[in-house]
Amino acid sequence: MNSSTFTSLKKPPIYTKSKGEFWNDEYISKQMLKAHLNPEFDGASRKITFIEKSVAWIRELVPCSKYSLLLDIGCGPGIYAEKFAQAGYHVTGIDFSKRSIEYARQSALNKKWSISYLYKNYLEMNLNEIFDFCTMIYCDYGALSTKDRQVIMNKIYHHLKPGGKLLLDVFSMKRFYDFQEQQTWELCHNGGFWRKDEYIALNGFYKYSDNVTLELISIISKNEITPYYLWNTYFSKETLIQEAEQAGFKVCGIFGDVCGNIYQKECGTIAVLLEKSN
16 A cells, blocks of 8 residues: 555545546446436435426426426436426426436437437536526535535526526535544445446545535545545525525525425425526
């Protein structure tokens, strides 16, 4: 072992970014897609029963008769996007996982859904199109740094018509309080999620100020030591409203999740419906 092995779990500066786009790695992206498409797995996309209930509620909250042009930000392989199209919306999905977008395009083609999919970093989107309604679901917003959250809020605001709506969800402070700092390791003799061949995964779970956590995964194999940084910011109802209003949005509703359950402090998520001021 070299010195890098012993520093693999060292707590890094807040919002340190992973080197390279691991979501576009040939092997890792396959595992991510597999996780998204598992209807009973809740760790990548939500379970299909939740998604169907969610879309039914969203359709009532923001009806496609008034808000037909929908932009699904971080659409992944198109699970929500297809349900939205089925519900009557004209859907554009954007994601920067190439494999997910390729899968979504082929799936829409096979099912004859007219969905436009864009392979782009949504932090850099400039689509020359205005939408009635945007969604950013499965707590993607909190995975961004403070600066990047400001960027995406401004980008969404720019891409909405006056009176247009935005629905997003985040992890709540309950999840932050429940988060346990620890270090673990796993030996994967026959490969696993991160590599197809043998590797060791060193995992560090850390808390930071401003209600931020990090899951640091350091992959050690014969030829490499590679760290991956998975960040999350957690919100109270008040801090989420503050960020939305700073971006110019008006708050229309606060919910416990994107199925419309009543918000309570013990909820693990918070969903917010926002409106672009006229």
